[in-house]
Amino acid sequence: MKTKQDRDEYIIVIGCGRLGSHLARLLSKARKSVVVIDKDEHAFHRLSDEYSGFTIEADAVEIDTLLRAKIDKADVVVTTTNDDNTNLMIAQIAKTIYKVPKVIARLFEPSRQPVYEELGIDTLCPTILSAEALRNTIIGEETGDLE
Amino acid sequence: MKTKQDRDEYIIVIGCGRLGSHLARLLSKARKSVVVIDKDEHAFHRLSDEYSGFTIEADAVEIDTLLRAKIDKADVVVTTTNDDNTNLMIAQIAKTIYKVPKVIARLFEPSRQPVYEELGIDTLCPTILSAEALRNTIIGEETGDLE
Numbered sequence: 001m002k003t004k005q006d007r008d009e010y011i012i013v014i015g016c017g018r019l020g021s022h023l024a025r026l027l028s029k030a031r032k033s034v035v036v037i038d039k040d041e042h043a044f045h046r047l048s049d050e051y052s053g054f055t056i057e058a059d060a061v062e063i064d065t066l067l068r069a070k071i072d073k074a075d076v077v078v079t080t081t082n083d084d085n086t087n088l089m090i091a092q093i094a095k096t097i098y099k100v101p102k103v104i105a106r107l108f109e110p111s112r113q114p115v116y117e118e119l120g121i122d123t124l125c126p127t128i129l130s131a132e133a134l135r136n137t138i139i140g141e142e143t144g145d146l147e
Numbered sequence: 148m149k150t151k152q153d154r155d156e157y158i159i160v161i162g163c164g165r166l167g168s169h170l171a172r173l174l175s176k177a178r179k180s181v182v183v184i185d186k187d188e189h190a191f192h193r194l195s196d197e198y199s200g201f202t203i204e205a206d207a208v209e210i211d212t213l214l215r216a217k218i219d220k221a222d223v224v225v226t227t228t229n230d231d232n233t234n235l236m237i238a239q240i241a242k243t244i245y246k247v248p249k250v251i252a253r254l255f256e257p258s259r260q261p262v263y264e265e266l267g268i269d270t271l272c273p274t275i276l277s278a279e280a281l282r283n284t285i286i287g288e289e290t291g292d293l294e
Contacts, residue, residue, distance in 0.1 A: 022278035126277040131169035
């Protein structure tokens with residue numbers, strides 16, 4: 001039996017905006033199996049030549065789209081659209097219906113984080129991450145853990 | 148003579164959106180002297196009670212506003228508005244005219260980064276930071292430095 005390290009992890013990225021496309025590229029460079037879903041075909045132009053994964057032009061809010069992306073086989077689903085509700089809805093489907101082991105949702109409104117936590121969905125809030133990085137740059141690492 | 152560590156660092160944050168307000172709060176909690184500038188008075192509602200710094204309701208693109216904020220005394224200026232051009236313009240004024248030691252600009256379009264570098268302006272790109280954090284979460288730290 002293969003260990004987790006040996007297994008070819010399969011990752012679905014929802015949304016091919018700045019964040020989704022950049023993430024897809026990084027994962028692709030790390031030789032992961034990646035599928036990016038976006039309902040706007042023009043969004044895929046953001047993917048550079050370095051991206052060697054698949055793309056699906058469809059609305060990821062539709063179950064059919066998620067099935068086409070083989071969500072039942074996914075190890076990780078990351079929702080990166082610009083809308084918290086869309087991200088939460090798809091993350092919830094991935095977690096609750098398809099039992100995807102790791103689900104991460106981009107989150108604009110940090111105050112909603114507890115809802116996600118209760119559903120077993122990890123969150124990434126670019127605002128908090130960026131503010132903390134800036135604070136550490138300004139204050140310096142020796143006092144960066146003051147919070 | 149005081150060392151850099153002893154000195155009360157004076158920081159100007161331009162823009163009181165999600166990022167600016169969160170950063171201001173973190174710096175304020177770390178007992179730094181902070182001024183936040185935004186042209187929209189409603190933006191200051193984002194600052195929580197934990198924020199003990201000053202606010203200036205004015206357009207930071209105007210030199211008068213920057214002078215009111217005592218930019219000539221600032222140790223750090225961070226531009227966090229939603230517009231790359233506004234951030235670059237103010238960062239450039241801070242760096243070139245007022246010789247602010249540390250200037251950091253939020254950057255939406257990573258491809259423009261070299262321009263900032265040439266001007267001695269540090270940049271923070273939330274998209275890149277977030278994509279890298281997601282990659283490290285997904286791939287794990289042992290392979291997180293693959294890029």
